[in-house]
Amino acid sequence: MSMPPPPSQPPSPQPYGGPVPPPQQPGAFGAPQGFPPQGHPPYGVPPQYGPGPGGWGQPPTGPPPKKKLSSGAIVAIVVGSLVVVAGLGYGVKAGLDGVMGGFPEATHKLVVPKTLLAGEYTLASDLSDSQGKEIEDTPDFTVKDATAAVGQYDGEDDSVLVLSGLYGRIKSGSSTRSSILRGAATEKDSKLVVGPRDFTPAGYGVTVRCQVTTTGSVLDRTNLPMCAWGDDNTAAAVALVTLESASGDPKDIDLEDLAEKTAKIRAEVRKPITG
Numbered sequence: 001m002s003m004p005p006p007p008s009q010p011p012s013p014q015p016y017g018g019p020v021p022p023p024q025q026p027g028a029f030g031a032p033q034g035f036p037p038q039g040h041p042p043y044g045v046p047p048q049y050g051p052g053p054g055g056w057g058q059p060p061t062g063p064p065p066k067k068k069l070s071s072g073a074i075v076a077i078v079v080g081s082l083v084v085v086a087g088l089g090y091g092v093k094a095g096l097d098g099v100m101g102g103f104p105e106a107t108h109k110l111v112v113p114k115t116l117l118a119g120e121y122t123l124a125s126d127l128s129d130s131q132g133k134e135i136e137d138t139p140d141f142t143v144k145d146a147t148a149a150v151g152q153y154d155g156e157d158d159s160v161l162v163l164s165g166l167y168g169r170i171k172s173g174s175s176t177r178s179s180i181l182r183g184a185a186t187e188k189d190s191k192l193v194v195g196p197r198d199f200t201p202a203g204y205g206v207t208v209r210c211q212v213t214t215t216g217s218v219l220d221r222t223n224l225p226m227c228a229w230g231d232d233n234t235a236a237a238v239a240l241v242t243l244e245s246a247s248g249d250p251k252d253i254d255l256e257d258l259a260e261k262t263a264k265i266r267a268e269v270r271k272p273i274t275g
Contacts, residue, residue: 071124071160075152077190077215077224078164078239079131081183082148083138103144103169104232110149110167110269117264121153121161135166142171149236149269157243163265165236173230174207180228180237181211190215193223193250199259206231208262210255223250227262234270238262 112126132148140146146168153161170176178196185192194212201208210227223246226239240261245253 071152071154071162073215073222074160074224074239074241075127075131075150075162075164077184077187077213078162078226078237079127079135079150080187081180081226081237082135082164082166082235083183103171106145106167106169106233107273108167108231108233108270109147109273110165110234110236111271112149112151112163113268116153116161116163116268117261121155121159123151124154125152126150127152131164135164142176143235144169144171155242159240159242161241162239163236163269164239165234165269167234170230170232170235173232173235175230176235177207177209177228177230180230180235181209181226184224184226184237184239185211185213187213187215189217190224191221194225194253194255197255199227199256201260201263204263204267206263206266208259210259210262212250212253212255214250222246223248223253225250225253225255225258227255227259229262229266234266236266236269238265 112123112128114123115121116123127150128148132150135148135150136146143166146166149163149165149167151163153163155161181196184190190213192211193214196209196211199208199210200206206229208227208229210225212223212225214221214223216222222241224239224241225245226237228237229235238258238261240258
């Protein structure tokens with residue numbers, strides 16, 4: 001007698017008794033149906049369109065780097081502002097008393113201290129005997145017995161402060177003050193963007209005139225805020241440039257604050273002549 005065929009083998013159960021799912025058929029781009037295509041987020045995660053940070057091979061973008069200050073260029077402009085301005089320079093060794101009249105007595109001088117503004121700025125270089133020589137050797141019949149005082153100071157966050165001045169016997173301090181600022185505005189590649197304004201900081205007894213110029217190429221210009229004073233014995237310019245003021249809107253620069261700082265600096269560097 002022939003034996004009946006054995007019964008067909010039932011499918012192997014999955015763990016926990018579940019049936020084995022049927023094999024998946026390839027879907028689009030060769031991915032199995034029922035699964036998200038390669039590179040897509042899993043189910044339940046909303047899709048994101050466009051590149052995220054670093055998408056398409058690009059690094060994440062951030063704010064543009066702040067402009068690095070050129071202290072050498074700042075020194076050159078501030079020193080140059082005290083040289084030749086429409087025939088009026090600084091640093092003559094003798095004046096024309098018979099034509100110009102008498103000169104005031106020499107009672108005060110300028111010094112270049114190690115720090116300024118209560119230690120906020122530290123002397124990086126005393127340039128009185130180098131760049132200052134150009135100031136002293138430029139003829140000016142309105143100044144007698146002039147001696148230069150020039151210092152470059154460094155502050156926090158790459159800020160640069162330049163003091164450039166002279167002391168002697170000055171015929172008209174207010175005219176000298178105006179000429180200093182005109183000199184800065186007429187330096188090569190300089191442009192006056194905020195015109196001169198006068199300030200009288202409380203408690204210092206001096207009028208300070210301030211302005212903003214820009215310098216550099218058309219595509220890379222730096223703001224240069226500057227204040228100046230002039231009296232019978234001393235005249236000087238103070239330029240203070242920070243990373244923020246160098247590349248911001250020049251009209252946003254606080255000249256009143258710079259004028260007060262300039263008056264404080266004048267009190268620190270203007271000393272009586274003794275002996």
